[in-house]
Amino acid sequence: MWDYVGIVRTTKRLERALRRITMLQQEIDEYYAHFRVSNNLLELRNLVQVAELIVRCAMMRKESRGLHFTLDYPELLTHSGPSILSPAIIT
Template sequence: REDGVDATAEPIPVGPAAHYLCGGVWVDEWGRTSLQRLYAIGEVSCTGVHGANRLGSASLLEGLVWGVRAATSIGAGLPDWKVADSRRIPHWQTERATDPADPVLIEHDMGTIKHTMWYYVGLVRRRRRLERALRDLSNLRQDIDAFYRTTRLSPEIIGLRNAGLAAIVVARAAWENRESRGCHYRED
């Protein structure tokens, strides 16, 4: 009723939503990637059990199963690992990164990424939209990279940088794939 819909008297409007990602890093049955000692589970991984599309809630069980399997595999290999001396790992922050993260810029840039991905790389994809998305995201990435290099690290600035990079990867993959399959639909 808050949204002006009376479910007892009229149909409930339903629309598409981007609530998960199909695809990801290829993993084996233990969650191992092609890089030694790197595992991927959950939304970041592609196990192959869903084919080209995934039904809602199915990924929850998949994440649990692959999580346990990855933990089992990691645990089996622990005796061979050497723990790095934390004093030998260089500090990530540079002397130039002195500015505090500006929440307005972060929120605006994140909103731009979300808007671009929804309208240009969303459910129905076309070449012109994808090209515009790649151009806009590449320009935004330059701004984000400059912001990232001069700002003290925080979860928000790291998340913004990673979201920008991931958006470009997804948009480029969608642009290169001209074949419709599963949840990737090219209208042109």
């Protein structure tokens, strides 16, 4: 996450992060199908889901605001809406 979704971001790095997160989600789903579910597996699943929400929210933001700076959109928008996502919205 730090390499692709740090304070300074680009669309290309966010897309790479999302691809890697998707691969992790697929591996976790495979574990769910073939192994006993443990607390560690649940925690891993939750961490990956939060990572996906962070990346998708960052990809939706077409501006730089506060510590979230994107080289592709360095300006601050005068009117910005909320950037709240939930897992139900992204699936």
